[in-house]
Amino acid sequence: MSDILGEISVKLAQILLPIIIFVGVSGNILNIIILTRVNLRNHACSKYFLALASNNLLYSLFTIQYLLSNGFSIDGQTISNISCKILQYIGSACPFLSPYFIVLASIDRFCASSSNVNIRALSNVTNATRLIIFIVICVLLFFINTLVLNEYRDDGYGCTIRPETLYNQIFYIIQIILFAAIPPILMIFFGLLTIYNTTRLQVNIQVTIRHRRTESQLARMLFLQVAIYILLNMPMCIMYLMLTLPLDYIPTQEFFFALSISTISFNFSFATTFFLYILTARVYREELFRLISKVFHYRRANQVQPMSTTRHPEVTRHRN
Template identity: 45%
Template structure:
């Protein structure tokens, strides 16, 4: 029975991970193109969404490839090289936590933009967003330098490429990692998301530009609220599962826990695909820009076909 359940978990990964990779790569690629269009690019919130799309694209296309090979087909390439082991672990962890904290940064930006305080609203601008994004990414990378040092692959056990909890420092470090996106990030998202909704309903902020700019800002706020909700629902279970896996208890060693952990992991990986769907559902400006993008591509394609047909027609010899 236990063997069949473990095999079921492997087969679920084999089927689900390629689907997540496909839609994650496609959706985030489209997000990058749409968010860099003039109608959206000059908004601070769009810069955070753009950074999030780049991070999710890397995770969906690169990190999940290693996960598919190791978890779905038992081809763990990180066992072949300690350098590859440490590098994959480093980028896997930093990209996952970066996605969560970039969403936190976006929530804070929307809170500032919706505030009745002129001083707080002044923090919601493109220049600040650049520095905040840089600060978030550098801080997470510096914190995870420990991963490059502590991660190891031993032939004496079956744990593979990971940090062993054989010292108090390693145990505390891995617990902080899990707490950061299982509790800290979701709590911050919920707090600033709620405050943003409160500010939006309570006050009518004096505009800094025209009505079109205000409408776009309002739609960006809706995009953020839906993104926060889906991130919390999809990421929190995986973080809780990691915490339980780290702690020494009988539950974390059962086959039932393994199956539940697999589903929690897949839910977290699915969070790489949800922004594209949330943006389409919540913002007409995003839908319009996406339609314009497809129309522009189809027009270029049509003109290219016409040009090729024209070049193939040769004048008749008279």
């Protein structure tokens, strides 16, 4: 039974992960292009979505390493200690950044919908840029220990910090709390506050109707993104928490099979934003159609044969 489950998990990785990688890379590239267009780039929330798309693109490329390791038994972390440290660093920091970009976007939607002028003023592109840089620096510093302490071991543990140390156990528990507990709580909390602001309070924002419409659509993009994030990420986080905490539970082959499925679901969460934006935001769809129309118009213009530069003989005689 365990061999069958192992073979199924490998086959699923070989089939699904290439699709997830392709969708993640192409979708996030389109997100970056569209979010930098004129109608969207001047919104603070778009800055957080842009940072999220950039980080998701990087992690989608990193998923190639996970595909090779779990689908074809080619683990780049086993090449050397340097590859072990770098790949672990990227694989730890990138997933950590995404939920906090969503949290920042949730806080921004709360500020933008507030009736307090001072709170609304906090929602601006300058503050968004500063907070993105701050979060990136904090996460990169938090995982700096992986560059120092991670090492490849031949005793079956692979590329990791020494698992038997108290430091490693505490670090993993803190990591899971910061990733699996705090972001969803903050997302839900500020999401509910935003809904309260938009439904109960009469907010008098001195902006154009088009700008208000875009702000509302950005909020819908965010709400669905929070729901999908929790749905696709929580199973894996709960299972890793069960492995990390000193519980009496002994993992079975069925547990590890479910863990492999939840890991694929986790990787898929980095490829969903493009479809979520299309479903929830008209302004995003309009910008996508404009981009497609512009590309086809450009290709059509290039297919037109250039006019001959040779002078007509009658014109030449006339000039002479």
